Amino acid sequence: MRHAEFDKQKVLRAAMCTFMVNGYAKTSMQDLTKATGLHPGSIYCAFDNKKGLFIAAIEQYQLDRTQQMQQLFTNERSALDNLRDYLGLIVQEGLSCDATQSCLLTKSLSEMGEQDDQIKQITCEFLQSWHQALSQIFERAKQQQLIPQQSDSQFLAQYLVMGIYGLRTVATTQPCIEVLQPLADKLLRDLISG
Amino acid sequence: MRHAEFDKQKVLRAAMCTFMVNGYAKTSMQDLTKATGLHPGSIYCAFDNKKGLFIAAIEQYQLDRTQQMQQLFTNERSALDNLRDYLGLIVQEGLSCDATQSCLLTKSLSEMGEQDDQIKQITCEFLQSWHQALSQIFERAKQQQLIPQQSDSQFLAQYLVMGIYGLRTVATTQPCIEVLQPLADKLLRDLISG
DNA sequence: AATATTCTTGAATACATATTCAAGAAAGGA
DNA sequence: TCCTTTCTTGAATATGTATTCAAGAATATT
Structure with missing residues (x-):
C-alpha cells in the first residue's frame, strides 16, 4: 500500500x-x-x-464556516453581543474587497442553481443549516430574556439571513464602512426591537 | 443603402x-x-x-426596469402604498421560480465583477441609479409627511436596497410566500418606523 | 531484496467554443 | 435595368478545455 x-x-x-x-x-x-x-x-x-x-x-x-461560527458563539457573553461581533465580522469581510472572503454558497447557487440540481440542493441545504444555527442563537437569547418571549426565533434568524445576504451584496458595490456599518447597526436594532 | x-x-x-x-x-x-x-x-x-x-x-x-419603476410610481397614491406594491412585485418575482425574473445586474456582478472591470463598473453604476431612484421616492414620502422629517432618504433607500438584495437571495432557496411575505412586511415596517 | 500494489505524471485525446471571412442576397440610386 | 453598397450566411479556423491513460515512481509487504 x-x-x-x-x-x-x-x-x-x-x-x-x-x-x-x-x-x-x-x-x-x-x-x-x-x-x-x-x-x-x-x-x-x-x-x-x-x-x-x-x-x-x-x-x-461549509465545515470551515461552521467551525468559525461555533468558536464565535461559544463563550459566556450575551448572545446579542456575540451577534453584534458576528455582524461586525461580516462588515469587515465586505470591506476587505477580497473575493475569498465572500460566500461561496450564495455565489455558487447564483451561478449554477438554475442548471445543476445537485449543486442547488447542496448549497440550499448548507444555507438552511446556517439559518438553523442562527435560530438556535436567537432561542438562547430568548431564554436569557434578551429578547421578548413571544419572539419567533426562526423568523428572526430568517430576517438576519436576509439582511446578511443583502449586506454582502451592498458590500460588492460599496465596500466602505460608512455605508456598511450603519446598515448592520440598523439591522441589529430592527431584529431586537420586537 | x-x-x-x-x-x-x-x-x-x-x-x-x-x-x-x-x-x-x-x-x-x-x-x-x-x-x-x-x-x-x-x-x-x-x-x-x-x-x-x-x-x-x-x-x-436597465432600460426596461427603469421604465417599469416609473410606471409603478407615477400615480396619485401614497408613496408608502406604492412601496408596498413594489415589494409585493419583488415577492411575486421570487415566487415565480423563473430565472428571467431575477436581477441580471447582481447576477452579472457576482459572476464577473472580480474579473471584468468594465462589467463591474456598468452594473455598479446601474445599481446606484436604482438606489437614487428609491432615494427620490423616500424624499417624496418625507415631503408628504408620511415619514419623519429627520429621515435620511439616502440611508432608507440603501437599507431597502439591502433588503431587496436579501429577499431575492432568500427567494432562491425558499420560493414560498409564507417565507417571503413576512420578510417583506417587516422590512417595510422597519423602514418607516424611524 | 524482490515483488506487488498504489500513486503520480503529463502528454495525448476528443470535444467545445469564440471568432473570422469570403461568397451570396437584398436594397437603393442612377 | 444595372451597379454599388450593405447586410446576411454558415462553414472554416484557431484556440481552449475537460478528461484519459499508459508509463514511471514510490511505498509497503513478503
Whole structure:
C-alpha cells in the first residue's frame, strides 16, 4: 500500500479560493492544477472530475464556516453581543474587497442553481443549516430574556439571513464602512426591537 | 443603402433571458444564435463580440426596469402604498421560480465583477441609479409627511436596497410566500418606523 | 531484496467554443 | 435595368478545455 501524498484540506482550500475568485465555469482545470499543485490525473483520481472537486471544496467551505461560527458563539457573553461581533465580522469581510472572503454558497447557487440540481440542493441545504444555527442563537437569547418571549426565533434568524445576504451584496458595490456599518447597526436594532 | 433586418429590442431581450438563465460564461454563441435568430456574423457585425452583446443586453435590462419603476410610481397614491406594491412585485418575482425574473445586474456582478472591470463598473453604476431612484421616492414620502422629517432618504433607500438584495437571495432557496411575505412586511415596517 | 500494489505524471485525446471571412442576397440610386 | 453598397450566411479556423491513460515512481509487504 501507498498513501496519497497531498494534504486534502490544503488542496480543498486552494480549490475553494480559486472557485470563489473565478466562479465555477471560468475556473479551468489548469487553474486548479496550478492552485492545488496536483496534476490532472491526481485530481481525477481523488475527486472524479472538476465538479467532484467543486463539491468537495463546497463541503470544506461549509465545515470551515461552521467551525468559525461555533468558536464565535461559544463563550459566556450575551448572545446579542456575540451577534453584534458576528455582524461586525461580516462588515469587515465586505470591506476587505477580497473575493475569498465572500460566500461561496450564495455565489455558487447564483451561478449554477438554475442548471445543476445537485449543486442547488447542496448549497440550499448548507444555507438552511446556517439559518438553523442562527435560530438556535436567537432561542438562547430568548431564554436569557434578551429578547421578548413571544419572539419567533426562526423568523428572526430568517430576517438576519436576509439582511446578511443583502449586506454582502451592498458590500460588492460599496465596500466602505460608512455605508456598511450603519446598515448592520440598523439591522441589529430592527431584529431586537420586537 | 440597406437596413438591418432584425428588431434590436427583440434580439436584446432574447439574449438577456439567455444570459439570465445560463450566466455569461455558460452561454455559448450557439445558444445566442438560437435565442436571437441571428447568425454569428450578424451578431459580430452588430455588437462586436459576445461581450458586446452582453453589455447591450444589460443596458436593455436597465432600460426596461427603469421604465417599469416609473410606471409603478407615477400615480396619485401614497408613496408608502406604492412601496408596498413594489415589494409585493419583488415577492411575486421570487415566487415565480423563473430565472428571467431575477436581477441580471447582481447576477452579472457576482459572476464577473472580480474579473471584468468594465462589467463591474456598468452594473455598479446601474445599481446606484436604482438606489437614487428609491432615494427620490423616500424624499417624496418625507415631503408628504408620511415619514419623519429627520429621515435620511439616502440611508432608507440603501437599507431597502439591502433588503431587496436579501429577499431575492432568500427567494432562491425558499420560493414560498409564507417565507417571503413576512420578510417583506417587516422590512417595510422597519423602514418607516424611524 | 524482490515483488506487488498504489500513486503520480503529463502528454495525448476528443470535444467545445469564440471568432473570422469570403461568397451570396437584398436594397437603393442612377 | 444595372451597379454599388450593405447586410446576411454558415462553414472554416484557431484556440481552449475537460478528461484519459499508459508509463514511471514510490511505498509497503513478503
